[in-house]
Amino acid sequence: MSEYWYNVVTKTVEEGPQSDWSRLLGPYATRAEAEQALAKVQANNERWDEREAEDAKWDNDPGNDAD
Numbered sequence: 001m002s003e004y005w006y007n008v009v010t011k012t013v014e015e016g017p018q019s020d021w022s023r024l025l026g027p028y029a030t031r032a033e034a035e036q037a038l039a040k041v042q043a044n045n046e047r048w049d050e051r052e053a054e055d056a057k058w059d060n061d062p063g064n065d066a067d
Contacts (some may be wrong), residue, residue: 004039
């Protein structure tokens with residue numbers, strides 16, 4: 001079974017790791033998954049940014065609780 005990797009420098013999909021690991025995202029089970037690697041990274045970054053924003057609103061003072 002082949003593994004697919006997304007090369008962030010060349011912006012191409014590689015079947016099997018052909019480049020230095022520092023340039024690759026993966027492995028992915030299919031070429032289609034590897035082609036969507038940057039979209040998945042972007043979605044994860046946005047989700048994590050939202051969580052960090054929520055965490056920044058939190059404090060440890062029970063007097064600030066609304067309920």
